[in-house]
Amino acid sequence: MTPLNYSDETVCALLDCLIPGEASSGWPAAGQMGLGNRFIELMRLLHRDGDQLLQSLFNALPDDFADATAETQVACLVAIEKTCPTIFDATLKACYSAYYTNPKVREIIEAKTGYEARPPQPQGYPLEPFDESLLDPVRTRGPIWRPVP
């Protein structure tokens, strides 16, 4: 495997650009959370040709991406999204995957929405039993299936 040619700063800036967070409402930025290594790992895990995609991504980013203004970074990613959708989609998938499986992000989601930071099983979720009376209007209208010869 050929070593990838990239800097941690570039990956951090890339992730921050994709998920910049929203400080005023408590959402952290993806790069500032230190998700760079996890992002690289997930590019490889989720995509059969992960290394190739990563190298193509880094080749497409300018050398000074990390130091560019936010507007320039966004413009750069918009261009990649348009011209290299396969690379961009794979990047976005790995970035979102790193962010939304991160325990700290899951704690924030729990605090904001009530969605508990735990796997769906074994606890599941309580729901009310189905209320049959809601079907009364449907029953009143009678059968709608078509008779056959």
Added chain:
Amino acid sequence: MERGGCVNQRAAPSLTPEWELALQKSFHANPNIRCNDADYPVDDTQSVIKPAFFNAIGGSTIRWGAHFPRFRPSDFYPHTLDGVATDWPMGYDDLVPYMDINDQMMGVSGLAGDTANPPRSPRQYPPLASCEGSKRLIHGANQLGWHWWPADAAIATADSTTRRACNNCGPCGIGCPRHARASADTAYLAAAQHAGVELIQHTVVTRILTSTGQAKAIEIRTQNNEKFVIDLEHLVLAGNAISTNVLLSSMNDWNNPLLGKGLMLHPTAIVTGFFRDNLNSYTGPFATSIVSQQFCETEKKRGFVRGFQLQALRGQGPLTTALGGYGNPVAWGRSHAKGFSQAFGHGMSLTVTCEDLPEPVNRIEVSKEKLDHFGMPTAKMHYRLGSNTEKMKTYGIERARQWLRAAGAEKISVNPLSKQAGFHLMGTAPMGVSERDSVTAPDGRLHGVANITIIDASVFPSSSPVNPTSTLQAIALRAADLMARRLSP
């Protein structure tokens, strides 16, 4: 004999914090993306809908949402009723006894008395619970005066000796550790083995050897790459339209020009409504809430024949929501946090599941030159939407919008065609009375090679607006019953 192995659903990914990653990779519906050891490539470059099936003991029921409607009486007479496709060589009533047996084996929750279907036996379990999103949709359907009904689901809603009641965790598609959601392995395997079935896993059938109109043997390859030839008296195939076509094409002295043609899928649009308040819409089995069969039957003024089902889908986990779930990803950049907050827990979706017609141009082609890593010929899907389906889908999207608006959705987004939805592979070896217009006989036996029986949905002469599993399992039970009677001394 199965190319995959057993899946231990007791250890399903839904027990782990990173369960949503499984949906993106090891449990992805598309074998070309999933790339598990048992998966083989399918050339889908000429298909607007991508293949979706699972290679394991239990097949695609390992990966499914367990929605369990029956085909409807009119689905068996598309030619007589609407002048399209071909009538089935059997009717709904012929299959009911086998549907009833299958319901017992799979364990179905729901409610008898559905006004869009003939009367049927009581379900084994009460309907699934309602989430807030389902209640909004029910309110909307009642406002519109449309049919709706709780979905039949192969999901237990009460404890039994082998299954625990569904606890509404959501992601049925990555296996059910409670065995509440049935799959073919958990429902049938123990009984089959008790009856003497020997299970051979991780083994690929590479060729069927025939002589004088009889299958004589199969060539197999084990996971250690050892090759064997096994003699046989009767061969039963359940490989879905893709693998069944590949295997039938391996026979040197048999051919039927209809084989492979008339591939039917379920072209599906997904319309999602976002509500102002948090519905916690991720709670409950993702695919089985309520359905509407208001538009299943032909009404010619709509401009197309046959019809579609509207099926409610609940919301998804955080990652799947961000990735777009049933539609487009939440936008990246400065608006991302806001976009995610407005989507997660707030969305309910409706599928527009269109009945497909069998058209020769939609087909499976087998390339004997291009071999996969098992040494098998590869299949190529050729599929595009026919004009009837396009009109139906466009009409259906508007009805889904109408329903979601009536339910109170503030924002609606439309995915006009779910590309990763090639999960109902129907047709390509249709059954019929005559070899001239069919590939298999009404009992699933191959015309011209009578000791091969096909029991998957490739024998369907036409399709339906509803999911096929209940019907295809009934077809399989019927074929088994007829075979047992035929072979009894």
